[in-house]
Amino acid sequence: MNGRPAPRQSDVARLAGVSQSAVSRVISGEVDRIPPETRQRVLDAVKELGYVPNAAARNLRNKRNRLLGVHTFEAVFPHARENFYFDFLLGIEERAEEVGYDLVLFTSTGTSDGRRRIYRDGTNRLNLADGSVLLGVATDREELARLWHDGYLFVHIGRREVPGAEIPCIVPDYQSAAARIVESLADRGHRHLAYLREGIEQESYADRRTGYRAAVERLGLQDRSPGYRGEPWLTEEWLDELVRGPETAVVAESVRLAEDLRRGLAERGLEIPQDLSIAVLEGSGDEPGHRWDCLVIPRRQIGRIAIDALVARVENPDEPPTSQLVACDLVAGETVAAPRR
Known part of the structure; x- marks a missing residue:
């Protein structure tokens, strides 16, 4: 073995010069809307790279178990109610229940430094869910890029700039x-x-x-x-x-x-x-x-919006990922007055 990572769908898409959704369709046999020349380019790229589809992941994605994941890059327990993310989680839970999805909270770290990782031993732990909401200050940008290139469906609460990837975000304005x-x-x-x-x-x-x-x-x-x-x-x-x-x-x-x-x-x-x-x-x-x-x-509202954005992607994976701005409120307190001097 040469130690090189196995080619992914994103590698096939890049070599063929097509979208990752087009590669997914060709591999799964859904070619009715794929031009013959595009299909051939994908097949040629698959052969050149030696790409082997992950049948288990594909079957899980096509099956859709109406399960959404929530991954936090920092711990929210045991004091979740006092945590910055608590109201986000409330909104996420409320909206998921309203639209008929169950939630799974991914919490284990699997690393000696205590940081919460998405990938463990090369495997995306979030694959159990149809898609996931991600949040946290200590975001691992390499993992975000890998998720995006792997075609996994997710949205991130908070703006994150990752070179070479279009990260779909719900962003406080x-x-x-x-x-x-x-x-x-x-x-x-x-x-x-x-x-x-x-x-x-x-x-x-x-x-x-x-x-x-x-x-x-x-x-x-x-x-x-x-x-x-x-x-x-x-x-x-x-x-x-x-x-x-x-x-x-x-x-x-x-x-x-x-x-x-x-x-x-x-x-x-x-x-x-x-x-x-x-x-x-x-x-x-x-x-x-x-x-x-x-x-x-408006954390609770942002959590609800994140679920709506994620469900929209899960139910129509071919839609391009987009980010949304959410207005912040201004609260009048006791620390601003007209200048005296």
Whole structure:
């Protein structure tokens, strides 16, 4: 044996210059709508690559057992109710039941580092289900790419960019929400803003930053903060500069950064929102004495939308994968007011 991986349907499709669904049809004998020349190209590619169809996986896929999978890349138990993903899971469960599908939650890791894997010993564990909803911050992009190239049906909650693959995603619209927060501050009279940036490089944060910057530039606002220039965290030096400067409002990427700012301002004798307004680009819940003005991700709704998108693909696998944006809500709290200075 030469140790090379066995060819897959995606390899046949690439060599033949056709879609993976066309390869699947030819291999399964469903050639009524396949032009003869396309069929021949597929057969030639199959022969050249030595591709052998996975009969068990094909039979399972054609049979359809009305079972949908849910795979989380991080643990959600034993404290699921307090977990970021709990409301997503509620929406997923509700909608799956409404449309007549059962759910299976894939939880085992099979790795020494504790990370949750989809493939184990070269086998896709999700094949038990007709298709799966995937979610998690620590997404394994190599596994996403492999799923896509294998033709497995799935949707991912949250935007994920994977080179060479079109990952179907249900995406909270952070760009528009961040822009709307900036617009609301401008409507109240704030012209000088500052941005507090986390040290995280992920699509969801990139979308927030894109929306914020676009709104600041479009409205002609001023932002001289380190965060706006791409520097993360909140330093004591910048806090002192913020107190002396013209800024009247701050937009923070997280509640953690907003709390750090609140404590730093209190140590300097300043209050929120009397001296400085703060808005947060994530849901905050109700903090005792501090209910932040923030965006809220409609997690339950997104879970339901993810099931609808997945079922649409399961029941019509030839439809191309698409992504959907879902608007975030803006919640008025107690931390934004008109500028006093």
